[in-house]
Amino acid sequence: MARAADLAGAAHLMLVDGVSYLDPEPAVFEAMLEGWTKQQRSRFLNWDGTIKPRLSLVRRFAEFTNQYPWQWQPAEVEAFIDHLRAKTPTFTVSSGRGYQNHLRLFCEYITDARYGWMNVCQERFGQVPVQILHEWNTVTHVSEYEGDPSRRPLTYDEIQALFDAADGRVEEIRKRGRKGALAAMRDSALLKSYYAYGMRRRESVHLDVADLRRNPKAPQYGRHGAVFVRYGKSSKGSPPKRRTVFTVPEMDWIVDVLDHYLTEVRPRFGAGKHPAIWVTERSGRLSRRSANEAFDAARKAADLPEELKLHCLRHSYITHLVEFDYPERFVQDQAGHVYASTTAIYTGVSDEYRNRLLQRKLTHRYPGIWEDPK
Template identity: 50%
Template sequence: MPGSVVSLRPANVAVLRPAEQMFDDMLAGWAGQQSSRLLSPVTIRAREGAVRRFAEFCATLPWEWTATDVEEWTAQLLSGPRPKAPSSIRGYQNAVALFCSYLTDSRYGWAEACLEAFGTHPVQVCHEWNTAIHVSDHEARPSVRPLTRMEVQALFDHADDRVDFARTSKRKGWTALFRDATLFKVIYAYGLRRREVAMLDLHDFTRNAAVPEFGAFGVCNVRWGKATRGSQPRRRAVVTVFDWTGPVLAEYVDDVLPRFKVADDAMLWPTERQSRVSGSYIGSRFAEYRDALGLDPVLHPHCLRHSYVTHLIEDGFDPLFVQQQVGHRWGSTTALYTGVSGDYRNSVLRRALDQAFTAPASASADGSEGQQG
């Protein structure tokens, strides 16, 4: 079985540091078990990092952990000048709980191996009374909000100004600046997450027969949507809704992308080193532009996705259409993303009140209904 003690610790091999080696073998076995479930390497590494941090906090190894260790660790995560967010703490606790479940599963043999080597065995240290549960649909900080239309335009203008300045100054990095300016516009134009936009290729854009005026960029086929419960990345087709999207992409693809001269000519956002731009790079570039504009420092690229949802709702698009565009399974999630402006809410209220309390045109002057002949 993937991750079993038998496959990782041959009986005829002696080690110099048996305790530390046992812990490393446990983590390697757990990684193998998760890989056989087709979990993302990113997820596996993140979980291993959380478990190693917990072990470092406890200064003990898994067969010595107790439930009290989890409670003290959580208290430490909540303390200090920058306490961890509830979602982060829940993720850390979940990683430790999954690791302990793996170790205590008799099919993998770790409990018996620890009992033979150290006279004790690992137990499940996370339970319903010392771990956080997910009771809220939305745990984001309230200051993380959609950008207004003026803020979105200011961001795009600033990015374009950076390109123009570098280009007229004949600076070497203007192509990267042009790439980044286009990338941010694509995030907003299709409501994409960072990984979704970073993994786009040229062939992910196709025509939409229903809207031929958008040309080759009528549909964006997202292949790296957010996965759930260890599944493969979910796919969705996002139709183009803004008429400026096609010309923006066409200019970049025709005039700028060939200048990178990458071996993989399908890659949409290459770097000078022939690799794709990363999510962390997108975040740092966004932060640079955000700070230059004096926007709230808590804003990040995902706010452009929130802005996309908000502005489509304000423009009268059907909520189900918006939900399908951004790939949400539930309409309630899309509603949480929506931060409609006060003007929009007031106009909706005004229309509703007018329809409810304005007399029909056919009513007589005294308020009675007219008689039909």
């Protein structure tokens, strides 16, 4: 058989020529995983976010089947997905598709003749790996949005109730003479900033004080005219995306909130020269988990539905910008979405807003006949 090309991850580069392994099956399997790792690294894919989870999944699948890749057949992957669905009630369609895609990619790698793994397996084991995932046994993508339906925008009343509850926690802690009032003040400002700028968790917790920007077109906001996001959601193989999120007039109350937090609250954490905006009692950067806990505590205090999560504030921001009649492109840029269709998925405008639009159109179409009811 022809020798494989000298590509990153090629079999002849992973296995030592002329060496007879005492236990060849696991040795070849580990060499495959090492080769796949090199192949992905050569594409500048992220280790923690992409490569490591993929390797872990392949190992889990191999353990489930008690077989090696050159023995796998479509029936094994079908049984694996069925097992995960039965074992984990929260196993979603999108999760299933992700697992299938990762296993498909691994099979594509070991069945690609350029990497030489089929030659190795044929010579050593008398079997060759095959692609086990096809159109007929994988999840079909029929909907634009398959996420959790509980991720909905909050109503204006729910937003107000959430913020009132977050502020109320500060007074409640003080009255009880307990520790934590300072952290509660930080959490209140944090949740308000999440909504006022529509950021993702990672984007917000990685904000530094230096990321606060002035907007020459809105000098009245001082250093809070915009926020420079440096850790936006990245595409696979690319660094985090960057964008500037402007402070909008309808949410300019955030200027006073941030100013109070930065001048009165944050210094009391003893952060010193730490660059982060959101800091902990131990003068470190706040974690995404702590941000989730801040939302959950306020949501519970406000007696809002349990299924609501922190990301709902981002949905709320995008929806409310639309309801404030900002152009679609502006909303898309503020949110950091590459495609307008993604922004549309986040949008869930209220019946009141749609009725206002309908009323406006009817009044314009039938002037003097149809009047706005007061």
